[in-house]
Amino acid sequence: MNHRHCPIINLSAAFDPLDLSDPFPRLAQARREQPVFYSPDIDYWGITRYDDIKAIFRDHETYTAANTITPIAPFSAAVKEMLAIGDYTPEPVLSNNVPPGHTRIRTLVNRLFTPRRMKNFAPAIRDIAERGVERIAERSPLDIVAELTYEYPAYVLFHVLGVPEADVPQVKAWAGNRIKLYYGRPSAAEQVEMTKNLVPFWRYVVDLVAEKVREPRDDLTSDLIRLRAGDDAVLTLNEIASCMITLLVAGHETTTAQINNALLHLLTEREHWEALCAAPDGIAAALEEMMRYDPSVCAWRRLAARVSTIAGVEIPAGANLLLMLHSANRDEAVFPEPDLIVTGRDNLKDHLAFGYGIHYCVGAPLARLEMRILLEALTRVLPEMRLLPGQALEYTLNISFRGPASLWVAW
Numbered sequence: 001m002n003h004r005h006c007p008i009i010n011l012s013a014a015f016d017p018l019d020l021s022d023p024f025p026r027l028a029q030a031r032r033e034q035p036v037f038y039s040p041d042i043d044y045w046g047i048t049r050y051d052d053i054k055a056i057f058r059d060h061e062t063y064t065a066a067n068t069i070t071p072i073a074p075f076s077a078a079v080k081e082m083l084a085i086g087d088y089t090p091e092p093v094l095s096n097n098v099p100p101g102h103t104r105i106r107t108l109v110n111r112l113f114t115p116r117r118m119k120n121f122a123p124a125i126r127d128i129a130e131r132g133v134e135r136i137a138e139r140s141p142l143d144i145v146a147e148l149t150y151e152y153p154a155y156v157l158f159h160v161l162g163v164p165e166a167d168v169p170q171v172k173a174w175a176g177n178r179i180k181l182y183y184g185r186p187s188a189a190e191q192v193e194m195t196k197n198l199v200p201f202w203r204y205v206v207d208l209v210a211e212k213v214r215e216p217r218d219d220l221t222s223d224l225i226r227l228r229a230g231d232d233a234v235l236t237l238n239e240i241a242s243c244m245i246t247l248l249v250a251g252h253e254t255t256t257a258q259i260n261n262a263l264l265h266l267l268t269e270r271e272h273w274e275a276l277c278a279a280p281d282g283i284a285a286a287l288e289e290m291m292r293y294d295p296s297v298c299a300w301r302r303l304a305a306r307v308s309t310i311a312g313v314e315i316p317a318g319a320n321l322l323l324m325l326h327s328a329n330r331d332e333a334v335f336p337e338p339d340l341i342v343t344g345r346d347n348l349k350d351h352l353a354f355g356y357g358i359h360y361c362v363g364a365p366l367a368r369l370e371m372r373i374l375l376e377a378l379t380r381v382l383p384e385m386r387l388l389p390g391q392a393l394e395y396t397l398n399i400s401f402r403g404p405a406s407l408w409v410a411w
């Protein structure tokens with residue numbers, strides 16, 4: 001069948017927003033034929049064109065971020081009770097907060113993640129990357145996700161935040177669990193099991209903050225506590241813990257998946273990998289294009305505060321919007337030949353992989369830095385790296401976080 005001439009009668013029936021295995025052909029069709037569509041399955045309006053998504057990001061009063069951490073499968077009464085008993089009290093601070101609370105907290109957090117501050121961390125990040133690459137250098141073939149990229153961003157983040165390195169495996173497991181619980185479609189029984197893992201994650205974060213209050217160090221968590229200066233009007237300890245649990249998910253799951261997406265495509269179209277091995281100063285631009293081509297946060301959310309019209313479709317007040325960032329980034333109206341990897345695009349940085357506007361990713365300078373440093377180490381030490389042919393790629397069932405669960409490589 002010729003898809004160009006096959007109108008989408010009901011995109012929601014044809015498109016499962018949680019199945020991230022191969023969304024691009026459907027999204028291209030949606031951009032052409034039904035750029036705004038309703039998905040009753042999850043009660044979200046899918047938005048697929050670049051200009052519409054950017055306008056939504058820009059108008060944060062009509063479209064708030066209040067629903068970005070709302071579970072896709074609503075919590076059961078049993079789960080709510082477990083959370084209450086476990087004294088689980090995270091509150092909106094950054095991603096799902098609205099002004100003026102968001103502005104107050106974001107202004108403080110911005111002071112931690114400046115590009116200059118990140119640059120000071122570069123030697124330590126390089127050390128983490130080089131140790132990781134050396135550890136795998138003699139072990140071809142291997143799953144580079146399991147052996148390197150799953151944990152690398154967490155080691156970087158923990159160094160920056162002052163979280164004990166020994167806790168990386170535990171926090172990675174908790175973070176993966178939290179993503180499946182909030183962004184996936186767990187059954188009632190699975191929800192209960194996942195909640196058993198969520199409560200200890202929160203307790204861990206609360207204890208971590210208490211420890212930093214007692215003994216501040218040279219790290220960003222301690223800096224946030226210093227900025228608070230004991231004043232709840234500036235920032236409460238519960239708000240700091242809420243920031244920490246957000247960072248301890250957003251700060252590494254995203255980067256792991258983005259590195260995996262980049263490695264997958266650069267090694268699949270290997271001339272790009274070879275070009276980077278020959279001229280590593282092209283790595284930053286190549287990574288930027290990878291963020292356009294296959295962004296790890298493939299969709300993000302907004303809540304319509306009032307009635308509005310998007311691409312001619314009336315959107316009711318209270319509607320949930322699913323902004324398809326991976327579709328915006330392949331919008332042919334903005335990026336010519338969007339399905340091609342072109343590292344020299346004029347508008348390379350116009351992609352929406354880090355969002356846009358008041359919630360623009362606070363960790364973008366760190367993510368860019370750590371991804372570049374890892375790619376520099378990999379292209380230098382393992383230029384012969386290749387993808388093992390014929391491997392099946394698996395993607396976790398969820399609405400937002402896209403990256404292959406394993407990548408077998410050899411050299």
Ligand code: HEM
Binds near residue numbers: 057255297356360361
């Ligand atoms: C390649 C890796 C990353 C990607 C693709 C990514 C993507 C995103 C996206 C799409 C948003 C939503 C922006 C919006 O609503 O307009 C976001 C927000 C955020 N990201 Fe990232 N992110 C990455 C890495 C990081 C890192 C390393 C950190 C922390 C160190 C981080 C922390 C945050 C936080 C705290 C927010 C919420 C900001 C706010 O609402 O004000 N992210 N990110």
